[in-house]
Amino acid sequence: MLFVQDDIADKVMGMLAGAMAELKVADPGELSTDVGPVIDADALQILKDHAVRMDAEARLIATAPLSEAAAHGTFFAPRAYELKDLGQLHQEIFGPVLHVIRWKADQLDAVIDQINATGYGLTLGVHSRIDETVDRIASRVNVGNVYVNRNQIGAVVGVQPFGGQGLSGTGPKAGGPHYLLRFATEKTVTVNTTAAGGNASLLTLGD
Template sequence: MEVLEEAGLPAGVLNYIPGSGAEVGDYLVDHPRTRFISFTGSRDVGIRIYERAAKVHPGQIWLKRVIAEMGGKDAIVVDKEADLELAAQSIVASAFGFSGQKCSACSRAIIVEDVYDQVLSRVVELTKQLNVGDPAEQATFMGPVIDQNAYNKIMEYIEIGKQEGRLMTGGEGDDAKGFFIQPTVFADVDPNARIMQEEIFGPVVAFAKARDFDHALEIANNTEYGLTGAVISRNRANLEKARHEFHVGNLYFNRGCTGAIVGYQPFGGFNMSGTDSKAGGPDYLILHMQAKTVSEMF
């Protein structure tokens, strides 16, 4: 590419080009010598890349291959036959680890009504115990979010959440010396509410009540995303039902919905969560290669 040659790098060798995605993204995606694109980021940017990569430019003699790992609106479903302490611990860890800045973070807790109040109460209790502050300190559970733009976006969603649900804890931010947001829990949120549908990418979790387990799965699938999800249940029949009917790329039973282990839990989702390319799996390397068959007759 010209940009590489101007930087003194041989064409085809790219380690890192500084600059925002808005500055260099379209150029790199559109260039006729770009052959493969591996992207991790938001839904909207992923869609833009997928669309632009499909166009063949003058001098381009191949179809560009795209791997896209986009957003998520991940849910933990809690059955009435569940270890409720495990459920609460899983929701808190998955929602607020890394300040909720993970595409796999739990941003929806869908609880069968029989145990809704108990799980909600325990999650609020555990959340209030979390320390927010300097991540270099051993006692700190949650540090700041990444920058001012992220802080502003998350705080805007918290304001939306105050209109859509019942604020149970958190809801406050402080950007005087960093971008700190208190872990936030909203209760009694409609499954179609914005904070139940749109990726926030911050320490905010919304609780929704389900009539029964089938209704809980219906709510869990009521999103355009399909990245991760978890089910907390002692009912084997319900776990098997979820195995087939909970439509996410990474599904976990009786644990949180984050923390896939590379090589053990290949990671990737479908629908608007991406191309389900399963990073860390045995087939992932093949996606970066071009197959060639050679035959010889003697």
């Protein structure tokens, strides 16, 4: 999901379409490939069904070309749609589909509220030179990872604990100080020493 301020939305979408036209969808074993296939036929069908709905309910910005090598297999051409509202998405879409929404400068809090209302909160990227805006977003948005003026992948293991909130969360963040406890199982053994018989005082440690 990409929220673009209305002042620059047309320019960004034009650049996006141009960049998508250069993508190569093909065998991921080739160094020149940008996008490989999705994991299986079921995942491909979900994306196809979503594209049919978006074609009817949203505006298609661009579709990346499929190479001849992608004619067979579970390849899906990356595409971008402009939505009117975040409510048009009913679930997370795992695949090369980008959804774009315009927002006006005075609607920032409403945008954050929409994001929080989805219930999902893994990663959010913010691009801004205004520190006040960055701090405002980071403090209000319910996500596990906020990246500022960089891409949204590549968390450094051991330095940037990774994990989400809400429906994107599983508890402690991977690589964080409490994560190791996720792999531990507690066991409690309680022994009633008075039921053992004999002289219980003999079980007492001396000096």
